[in-house]
Amino acid sequence: MAEAETSSKRYSQGMATRRSVLGDAHVDRASSATTPFDRPFQEMITEGAWGTVWSRPTWSKRERSMVTIALLAALGHDEEVAMHVRATANTGASREDICEALLHVGVYAGVPAANRAFKIAKQVFEEMDMAANGGGADV
Known part of the structure; x- marks a missing residue:
């Protein structure tokens, strides 16, 4: 399941936007603290908040x-x-x-x-x- 999420175009865009806003150090810390329990949540916010809302051009x-x-x-x-x-x-x-x-x-x-x-x-x-x-x- 995690493989499919992290390879999506929206996830990739979200990760790029998340890094550009919060910085690599913050995102690296958050990523390194991710466990199997909260991985779906991290994927959801990366794809949804960062890949959808924060990446909109308007x-x-x-x-x-x-x-x-x-x-x-x-x-x-x-x-x-x-x-x-x-x-x-x-x-x-x-x-x-x-x-x-x-x-x-x-x-x-x-x-x-x-x-x-x-x-x-x-x-x-x-x-x-x-x-x-x-x-x-x-x-």
């Missing part, structure tokens, strides 16, 4: 990134918010874009959800800045 990766962060923030998926904020280095979504998306979360999904997401984004941006400055610079 929206840019920047636009998808902003919408994804807003939706994840609204739903309270903190780890996924952090992962997708980190991915903005690859999608072209700016910090101003993320701020605007999170302002929408505050209005449409509630201030507590936006407040939490702003806190997560600030922490991730601080980590990204520290890494870019050699790991020890003040932000």
